[in-house]
Amino acid sequence: MAYDKFTVLTSTAVPLPIENVDTDQIIPARFLKATERKGFGDNLFRDWRYNQDNSPKEDFVLNNPTYSGKILVGGKNFGSGSSREHAAWSVYDYGFRCVVSSFFADIFKNNCLNIGVLPVQVSAAFLADIFAAIEADPSTELVIDLPEQSISISSTGASENFDINSYKKGNMTNGFDDIDYLLNIKDNIRDFADNTPL
Amino acid sequence: MKKTLFDKVWDSHVVQQVQDGPDILFIDRHMVHEVTSPVAFLGLKNRNIPVMYPERTFATADHNTPTINQHLPVQDPLSANQLKALEENATQHGISYWGLGHEKNGIVHVVGPEYGITQPGATIVCGDSHTSTHGAFGAIAFGIGTSEVEMVLSTQCIMQPKPKSMRININGELGKGVTSKDVALYIISRLSTSGATGYFVEYAGDVFTNMSMEGRMTVCNLSIEMGARGGMIAPDHKTFDYIQGREFTPTGANWDKAMTYWETLHTDAGANFDKEYHFDAAEIEPMITYGTNPGMGMGITNGIPTADAVEGGEATYKKSLAYMGYNEGEDMIGKPIDFVFLGSCTNGRIEDFRAFAEIIKGRKKADNVTAWLVPGSHKVLNAIKEEGILDQLHQAGFELREPGCSACLAMNDDKVPTGKYAVSTSNRNFEGRQGPGSRTLLASPIVAAAAAVTGKVTDPRTLL
Numbered sequence: 001m002a003y004d005k006f007t008v009l010t011s012t013a014v015p016l017p018i019e020n021v022d023t024d025q026i027i028p029a030r031f032l033k034a035t036e037r038k039g040f041g042d043n044l045f046r047d048w049r050y051n052q053d054n055s056p057k058e059d060f061v062l063n064n065p066t067y068s069g070k071i072l073v074g075g076k077n078f079g080s081g082s083s084r085e086h087a088a089w090s091v092y093d094y095g096f097r098c099v100v101s102s103f104f105a106d107i108f109k110n111n112c113l114n115i116g117v118l119p120v121q122v123s124a125a126f127l128a129d130i131f132a133a134i135e136a137d138p139s140t141e142l143v144i145d146l147p148e149q150s151i152s153i154s155s156t157g158a159s160e161n162f163d164i165n166s167y168k169k170g171n172m173t174n175g176f177d178d179i180d181y182l183l184n185i186k187d188n189i190r191d192f193a194d195n196t197p198l
Numbered sequence: 199m200k201k202t203l204f205d206k207v208w209d210s211h212v213v214q215q216v217q218d219g220p221d222i223l224f225i226d227r228h229m230v231h232e233v234t235s236p237v238a239f240l241g242l243k244n245r246n247i248p249v250m251y252p253e254r255t256f257a258t259a260d261h262n263t264p265t266i267n268q269h270l271p272v273q274d275p276l277s278a279n280q281l282k283a284l285e286e287n288a289t290q291h292g293i294s295y296w297g298l299g300h301e302k303n304g305i306v307h308v309v310g311p312e313y314g315i316t317q318p319g320a321t322i323v324c325g326d327s328h329t330s331t332h333g334a335f336g337a338i339a340f341g342i343g344t345s346e347v348e349m350v351l352s353t354q355c356i357m358q359p360k361p362k363s364m365r366i367n368i369n370g371e372l373g374k375g376v377t378s379k380d381v382a383l384y385i386i387s388r389l390s391t392s393g394a395t396g397y398f399v400e401y402a403g404d405v406f407t408n409m410s411m412e413g414r415m416t417v418c419n420l421s422i423e424m425g426a427r428g429g430m431i432a433p434d435h436k437t438f439d440y441i442q443g444r445e446f447t448p449t450g451a452n453w454d455k456a457m458t459y460w461e462t463l464h465t466d467a468g469a470n471f472d473k474e475y476h477f478d479a480a481e482i483e484p485m486i487t488y489g490t491n492p493g494m495g496m497g498i499t500n501g502i503p504t505a506d507a508v509e510g511g512e513a514t515y516k517k518s519l520a521y522m523g524y525n526e527g528e529d530m531i532g533k534p535i536d537f538v539f540l541g542s543c544t545n546g547r548i549e550d551f552r553a554f555a556e557i558i559k560g561r562k563k564a565d566n567v568t569a570w571l572v573p574g575s576h577k578v579l580n581a582i583k584e585e586g587i588l589d590q591l592h593q594a595g596f597e598l599r600e601p602g603c604s605a606c607l608a609m610n611d612d613k614v615p616t617g618k619y620a621v622s623t624s625n626r627n628f629e630g631r632q633g634p635g636s637r638t639l640l641a642s643p644i645v646a647a648a649a650a651v652t653g654k655v656t657d658p659r660t661l662l
């Protein structure tokens with residue numbers, strides 16, 4: 001599925017300083033029954049966001065009007081657990097275009113890259129700086145510059161570089177996906193398949 | 199150059215490399231289920247492209263299916279809709295489909311090996327993270343997202359950078375009452391839930407050599423819970439004996455040809471790993487988890503660690519214990535429980551039911567316990583009946599349900615109520631994993647059995 005091109009994103013951010021945020025928290029399994037990719041944003045962090053009677057939990061950050069923006073900042077080991085791409089969809093559909101953490105689970109990171117959410121991995125110290133800056137001033141903006149592979153905190157001027165493989169970077173900046181690439185080499189794949197032992 | 203088992207299988211499946219980018223990896227077998235596939239099939243429709251190799255793709259319904267009255271129409275309209283979508287998609291694209299009630303139906307990672315779809319040296323993917331299970335046969339198997347399901351359906355390939363390699367060696371002999379599940383939970387507790395992120399793991403040493411194929415599947419299944427993409431064990435005579443004669447296993451000259459390949463599948467002496475661990479089998483006790491991730495596990499007779507003794511954020515640790523209703527330093531032995539779940543692709547195979555039966559035989563289910571015993575497949579269900587295990591279960595006051603993922607992810611009606619404690623043989627104890635507000639203690643089938651007959655957390659060695 002095509003998605004919007006990603007180059008430079010300047011936005012306030014929503015802080016979620018919890019470690020090991022797993023995909024069952026991002027989107028609980030009971031919301032995976034759809035056959036289309038629609039409306040997943042409503043159930044992002046469902047059980048942290050709503051009580052069982054569907055009233056909002058006041059103390060959860062997504063229900064706090066002080067914090068908003070297109071960037072989600074999470075604690076270490078964000079996205080562990082299931083391979084459900086619904087987790088990345090719900091992050092995207094809610095309106096986030098970028099997730100920042102000091103460490104990401106593999107499959108979640110891949111899923112994000114495949115659907116146009118940029119995972120930005122920063123050092124633990126820089127992550128702590130981001131949380132501190134947002135706490136001091138919730139209107140602090142983060143600037144994510146994908147071509148330069150840098151992230152900076154507008155209020156303090158602090159910045160750090162992040163890694164992304166150049167192929168994925170090209171996809172993100174152009175809004176391409178892997179299938180476009182693979183469909184172009186189908187003949188090579190067919191030749192390869194004809195010679196596999198299994 | 200000396201190669202690892204992983205290198206050999208990976209390298210032989212690289213169609214080409216993208217410059218400064220990922221490898222394009224050819225996928226031999228693709229397993230599909232109802233939950234992570236509909237949007238992928240929709241993608242094919244939107245692009246107007248076919249499934250490239252339907253004969254390499256296998257579909258089963260498991261995640262979202264009821265485990266009672268499977269002969270009746272599925273009650274939940276959303277679940278029914280997903281099942282219908284899978285059936286239609288499979289039929290339209292010429293993919294084998296083992297739907298609800300089909301004799302081959304079952305959990306995707308249980309039926310793959312049962313029918314010989316899982317083979318040594320193969321690359322296997324599925325839109326479910328526990329695809330790592332198939333690594334028990336010396337395959338490279340890992341979970342993928344829905345965009346990647348679409349990718350494999352349309353091109354039989356996936357684009358992945360080659361992961362780093364890790365070897366976990368465990369030598370020595372396991373003690374009484376210590377199972378493959380305990381070995382896995384022990385490793386995860388030592389490495390943490392992110393300790394193997396970015397790595398593909400090979401398990402080596404006496405403990406794995408001596409393990410049954412079922413046990414190896416349990417270990418490889420749980421690789422993902424320490425962040426690894428997958429885990430694998432070199433195939434040996436046990437592997438070949440297991441697969442021979444199964445429906446999708448090669449025969450005759452093809453078997454011989456495959457064997458020539460399979461016999462090369464071991465790590466060369468002196469091959470290099472990016473990371474290596476050594477543990478001693480004698481250190482491992484029957485394990486149980488006390489928190490909200492699979493890394494929060496300990497020997498069943500220990501006390502819950504204090505926040506200062508664990509690595510990582512104290513706030514996260516305290517939040518986790520508060521969710522569980524436990525305190526630092528408490529014993530787990532004697533903690534009351536409400537539910538027992540035996541099943542899932544981690545421990546829903548015949549060996550797991552045999553182990554459970556060994557403990558409950560001649561005893562009675564505790565009155566305060568609701569037990570859900572869910573076979574991983576129809577084949578497992580039939581074996582339970584044939585081996586007389588069903589009678590033993592009935593005599594002890596247990597009932598058996600029909601195959602499916604069930605309370606492993608609680609997408610169907612098998613949900614543990616808020617605040618209740620479940621000893622579960624599945625793979626995740628995340629907040630709400632087994633139902634909103636549910637509290638999960640992960641353990642082996644015999645720890646689950648001991649809890650089922652005593653109504654509390656009990657050292658199974660006292661009942662063996």
Ligand code: SF4
Binds near residue numbers: 305328602606625
């Ligand atoms: S049993 Fe659980 S982990 Fe296994 S395939 Fe089903 S949902 Fe996934």
